[in-house]
Amino acid sequence: MFNIKKCLIFILLPLFLIGCGGENEEQLPQETVAINAQDLLTFAPIKNTQVVDLRNKVTAENNQSLIIESVESIDNKCSFNENDIEGLTFKVTTTDSENVCRFKYNVKPASSQYKGTSEAIVQVVVTKDYTRGDFLPPVSRTVIEGGLLTLNSKDLLIESGFEIDPTSVYLIGDTGSSDIGMIAGVDASSIKYQAPAATTGTVRIFYTEIDSIKNIARPGIIYIAIGQESNHSxxxxxxxxxxxxxxxxxxxxxxxxxxxxxxxxxxxxxxxxxxxxxxxxxxxxxxxxxxxxxxxxxxxxxxxxxxxxxxxxxxxxxxNEYKSIVDSVQNLTFTPPLTFNQLSVIDGVYTDSYKELGFTGYTGLYPTFSKDLAEAYCKTKGMKLASLAELKAMRTNVLADMPIFQTDYRWHSGIKYLTHDANAISLETGSTASVSDGYFSCTNDLTAHGWEFLDPYYSGLFNTPTKIYITSKTAGDSIFLPDDDYNLTYKFEALSVDGILIDPALASTYLSVSISGNTITVTKKSNAYAIAATLEISDIIAPSTKTKLILGVSLCPLSVTPPVADELSCILVLHPRKGYDASGTEAFSTALSNNMLTILGMKEKQIHSLGSKQVGKGVTKFQTIRWGDKDTTYSTRKNWLEKLTLVCDAMSKLKVDGRDNWVVGADNIKPQRGTATRVAFLIPSPEYYPAKDFVEWMWQQDGRTEYVGNYGLGYANADPKVTTYVNQSTTTTTFLQQSAFVPETYTFPSCWSKN
Structure with a gap:
């Protein structure tokens, strides 16, 4: 008998197979998603299996799920098995000695419907005291295409007793051409990086400092931006x-x-x-x-x-685990309670533990202490255990009698806080009672150590808020003054309008200043003027220190003359080309006028103390000395370096030309042999014309009574005992190393940057 059902099944089966897809099925195109992978730094004990968790280090467009695509050991200092990769985690096994193990990882979308990848570096710092893991502060530098960057131990913040591990250096990055350059040399005290030519981008260099005697290793990283020579970064x-x-x-x-x-x-x-x-x-x-x-x-x-x-x-x-509490009414600071994480770092002891359930503290176990133990901890900080009256008053003055866990401070408070008195107090309810152990807070008079401004200089932009910070080291660590407790005042210290220094008392004609808490906004009343200004900032809570806010100072275009540079309140920077004694990464400013020295913080008396000779005309004038002249004394050269240091420090804070290491004199001027001058370096052709204009302008303003080459640009020696210096050869692109055998050449105020 003919079975219709069977027939239909066999007829429909090929159609079903076609519909389900076969070998010739056209796959749907994968959608590309943007992925960001971050470097990870983690600490692990020796001879241990450590799980590396990347879940908080990778993100993808539209929150797409990600998985590890590959992991590669860079240095083979820790063992790793690909079979241990699972999702966004993998395992490494540390060695029996302290070191830094590095891995490169790639992640991709978990779904095959999407494509994309991103790579980053994992650093596992292997140390016996892994809870105290430390790292070197990052270092940043800029370099032009094809430039050679040399960084020594000082540049890399290598600590005393440590040296660079040459086997640890690793380069990674991203440029327009995919050429990331190369490590041109590395030894125990320096790293050389050769940037690629004809491409821009950013690279990172990982390295490790080691103390082989104490068996300590700490990781470091250099961020390098490669920019076009013809463009201001x-x-x-x-x-x-x-x-x-x-x-x-x-x-x-x-x-x-x-x-x-x-x-x-x-x-x-x-x-x-x-x-x-x-x-x-x-x-x-x-x-x-x-x-x-x-x-x-x-x-x-x-x-x-x-x-x-x-x-x-x-x-x-x-x-911070928690913020300290500053009670400006009592003029006291209160430290937050300790956690087990903090105790592990200091090998601290405790009496017992208390479990917070999320209502009066973040869920978890917290250490408790006896009164004797609490007082001992406070004493080691140079503080004292808070009294009952102080905690009661703080709860009213700062917390408005609210449960502390419901405030911005979020301290755990499930049990009472011990006090210097007989009774403890609940920072949850305010109730008091006698207890044998509990949490505690140390306190100190804010005036005992005093408040001070965090930085001596701040760089500001007109019409843009700038935050100023005041801190105290009362508790051992820096405590920041709460925003509401600032009482900032200001006065204009210097004001330049279209290149003319005017009476700071007239500043309100051109600028308005508003202050809210620790935020200062300086607004131009008109854009018709080129303005630079320096404000001296003070606060009654920090009577022994002041800070400066500098606005309007910029990098000059290559078309300026000295008067135009003054008018624009800009600094022209020259860049020696690679060759002779130059690595191709140095930079130095052209002569800094008295106006610019004033804007950058020098007083008129300090400026005139630099030297008796002044070159210039009208409002644009330059102090100068003859560095190599036998009549220029050691004390004169020393005064020159000391007085101009604050100017170069200000340039570093402003990051002029993207650099943060401006100094007065160069430390790489080689000892002079014999009487002959020698070529130090050449500057690139585009910088020739403004350099020439500076020299000729100086010469003309001084009456053309001396040889034009005496007015060449350049810079002093970092050592006041040495008369060797660098000076431009007349109005050319060539700069010479000269000495006392060429005594008549002038040296103008200038700052120099090694890299």
Whole structure:
């Protein structure tokens, strides 16, 4: 009998197979998603299997799930098995000695419907005291295409007793041509990097400092921006900012007030790197930060002008378990309670533990202490155990009698806080009772150690808020003054309008100043003038220190003469080409006028003390000395270096030309042999014309009574005992190393940067 059902099944089966797909099925195209992988730094004990967790270090567009695509051991210092990769984790086995193990990892979308990849570096610091893990602060530098960058131990912040491990150096990065350059040389005290030619981008160099005697290893990292020689790279300032709470997530950090561009190009944040936390860029000028652990944190941020220029800045801050409480009514500071994490770092002891359930503290176990133990901890900090009256008053003055866990401070408070008196107090309810153990807070009079401004200089932009910070080291660590407790005042110290220094008392004609808490905004009343200004900032809570806010100083275009540079309040920087004694990474400013010295912080009396000779005319004048002249004394040269140091420090804070290491004299001028001068370096052709204009202008203003070569640009020696210096050969691109055998040449105020 004919079976219709069977027939239909056999007829439909081929159609079903075709519909389900076969060998010739056309696959749907994969959608590309953007992925960001961050470097990870973690600490592990010796001879241990450590799980490396990347879940908080990788993100993808539209929150696509990611998995590890590959892991590669860079140095083979820790063992690793590919079979241990699972999702976004993998395992490493540490050695029996302290070192730094590095791995390169790639991640990709978990779904085959998507494609994309990103790579980053994992650093596992193997140490006996792994809870006390430490790292070197990141270092940032800029270099032009094809430039050679040499960084010595001082540049790399190598500590005393340590040296660079040459086997640890590793280069990774991203450029337009995919050529990331090369490590041109490395030894125990220096690293040389050769940038690729005809391409721009950013690279990272990982390295390790080691103390072979004490068997200590600490990781370091160098961020290098490769920019076009013909383009001014944007400026990204280094900034110390207020401490953050470890338990907060997606904290917005805005960099708008830290970035600028001489060419007026639009600047975009293109990359951020965190040492311990997670960062996600959420706008062209901001990112979100989630702490990974408590302790010091450094975020490196990179901006681009999309015209071949890059700027690198560092944001440094502390991540605290909790914030200290500052009671300005009592003039006291209160330290937060200790956690087990903190005790593990100091090998601290405790009496018992208490389990918080999430209502009066973050869920978890917390150490408790006897009164004797609490008093001992406070004494080691140079503080005392808080009294009952002090805690009661603080609860009213600062917490408004609210449960502390429901305030911004979020201290755990499930049991009472011990006091210097007989009774303890609950920071949850305010009740008091006698207890044998509990939490505790140390306190100290804020005036005992005093408040001070965090930095001596701040760089500001007109019409943009600038935050000023005041700190105290009362508790051993820096405590930041709460925003509401600032009482900032200011006075204009220097004001330049279209290149003319005018009476600072007239500043209100051109500028307005508003202050809110610790934020200062200086606004131009008109854009018709080129203005530079220096404000001296003070606060009654920090009577022994002051700080300066400098605005309007920029990098000069290559078309300026000395009067125009003064008018624009800009600094012209020259860059020696590679060759002769130059590595190709140095830079130095042309002569700094008296006006610029004033804006950068020098007083008139200090300026005139530099030397008796002054060159210039009208409002644009330059102090000068004859560095190599036998009549120029050691004390005169020493005074020159000392007085100009604050100017070069200000240039470093302003990150002029993207550099933060400006100094008065050069330390690489070689000893002079015999009487002959020798070529030190050449400057590139585009910089020849402004350099020539500077020399000829100086010569003309001084009456043309001397040889034009006496007015050449250059810089002094870092050693006041040495009469050797660098000076331009008349009006050419050649710069000479000269000495006392050429005594008549003038040296003008200038700052020099090694790299």
């Amino acid at each position: 944007p400026i990204a300032l280094d900034q110390r900012i207020d401490a953050l709470d470890r338990r907060e997530v997606d904290i917005p950090i805005d960099i708008s007030s830290y970035i600028s561009d001489t060419d007026g190009d639009d600047i975009q944040l293109i990359d951020t790197k965190s040492i311990t936390g997670r960062v996600i860029i959420d706008s062209p000028h901001s990112f979100l930060y989630t702490p990974g652990s408590s302790g010091k944190e450094v975020i490196t941020y990179i901006v681009s002008d999309h015209n071949g220029g890059y700027g690198i800045g560092l944001l440094t801050f502390d991540v």
